[in-house]
Amino acid sequence: MVHRIIDWSLRNRFIVLALSLGLFIWGVFSVKRNPIDAIPDLSENQVIVFTEWMGRSPQLIEDQITYPMVTNLQGMPNIKYVRGSSMFGMSFIYVIFEDDVDIYWARERVLERLSTVGSTLPQGVTPTLGPDGTGVGHVLWYTLDAPNIDLGEQRAIQDWYVKFALQNVSGVSEIASFGGFQKQYQVTINPNKLLYYKLSAANVINAIRANNNESGGRKFEMSDVGYIIKTSGYLQSIADIESIPVSNQQGNPIHVSDIGTVQMTGESRLGIFDQDGEGERVGGIVVMRYGENAAEVTEKVKEKMKEVAKGLPEGVKFDIVYDRGELIKESIASIKHTLVEEMIVVSLVVILFLFHWRSALSIIIQIPITIAISFILLNAFDISSNIMSLTGIALAIGVIVDNGIIMSENAYKHLAERYSEKQLKNIKGV
Incomplete structure (x- = not known):
């Protein structure tokens, strides 16, 4: 031959x-x-399911979220095994599929199964899928160089402007924010005043939730002109929260300000991000979508950064910490x-x-x-x-x-x- x-x-x-x-x-x-x-992508073909139930212990998360979800997600086609991890306030489920399975087909199967799992979970708990990226999908890290802006404002710029702009880049699965303070309103309740007014913490929580929404009315016609009636009830300041009535006793309303104090502060943090020993920074991690070209994605993100930088406050600029493209x-x-x-x-x-x-x-x-x-x-x-x-x-x-x-x-x-x-x-x- x-x-x-x-x-x-x-x-x-x-x-x-x-x-x-x-x-x-x-x-x-x-x-x-x-x-x-x-570097080659040697990570497993996996779909991550993330569930948040803040304030609960790892054992409670394991018993009421992780275990029911692991048992329900087993038995899907082309699956190898299911792993679960529980920590304070969070649960992670790793569904590992065969290597030749299309990742988006796998995500669809997991979503179908999650639709039947919701009834077994505690009220208000909603599992969500993680980004469609791999273990080596972190292609670019950046921070905001903003010397004259506090960490709360920097985090707001990152979460409400930079993140949404960069997430539209082709090939990017997620922009994960880190550092700084996430602003929130905190209500500190005086337990002695709760006892005096015969109220509970649940009464305060329900009152604030009920007053932080909008409700629609109907169309009202007058002189051949139609008017749309609605109420605008979103809370926009500390004064709005303080004036919320919690109860009515003998014709006198009991406001939030009567039983506690309201302040603007940051969410509790488990750690900080320090850069070069010069102090805290706020930034983000660019997660590449599965199967994309890392070199092309990093170049597109850096081009988009030039466009986004034009809308940043004066004196704020990007500082690239890690760039897979250069490597x-x-x-x-x-x-x-x-x-x-x-x-x-x-x-x-x-x-x-x-x-x-x-x-x-x-x-x-x-x-x-x-x-x-x-x-x-x-x-x-x-x-x-x-x-x-x-x-x-x-x-x-x-x-x-x-x-x-x-x-x-x-x-x-x-x-x-x-x-x-x-x-x-x-x-x-x-």
Whole structure:
């Protein structure tokens, strides 16, 4: 079989050259389309379900949220296993699917199953899906350099302006905010006054909730003009909360201000983000969507940052802490430099040892063609260009050259023997 292939190739050398050229051109286009990343994505094919029930102990979270959800999420198709984790006020469920399962199909199956789990959970608890990113999806970290703005205002800028703008970038799954203070109104109740007015904390909570909403009326017509009636009841200041009536005793309303104090403050934090030992910072983490090109996503995000920076308050600017794009450029440049050096050294060694330029040329041509074809296979198997895959290609160059040298020497040997036999026959004939 091998002899027939060699014989056919020798008789149809132009077809072989045309096929090689076509594969090389195809490989060049594959190089441009191949996703680029610094490190390979070896994370599991998983869907994360996050449930928040603040103020509850890990054991209560485990018993009433994590355990019921783990048992209900088992048994789905193409699933490997389900893992659960409980902590103070939060529950995480990791649903691990088979590696060949499409991640968005998996998310749909989990959402279908979650629709039947809600009845088994405590009232007011709603599980949500995590972002459609992977374990290595953190492609860019940034902070806000705002020396003259307090941490609460910085967090407000991040959550209500920067986050929504960057989240619209193609390939971005989520912008996770960190640092600073999340502003909130806090009501500090005096227990002695609650006892005096014969009220409970639940009465205060229900009164505030009931007064923080809007209600619609109906259409009212007068003089052939229609008016839409509605009430605007959203709380907008500390005074609005203080004036909320909690109860009515003997015709006298009991307001929130009568039983406690209201103040604007930050939500309780479990940690802080300090940058370079110079103090706290507010910022965000850009999470890349599953299967996206990390280099392209980081470039798009940085371009969007230039546009977003125009709307920031005076003196506020972005400070990029971690950029996967720079790491990718340095890694790929290093591997490319190694490949070029290896090709040059191998070519010189082949020419020096064979001392036959046609044989050396046939071996040298194999190197770029084989590398180009390898990118066709990388795209076929959905493998990105990263340190591991490109290093494997660099190591394979030695094998390619060894095979070429062996075949060239073997062919050269047989041609020399044939030539010697022919010369010997000519001498005998004379």
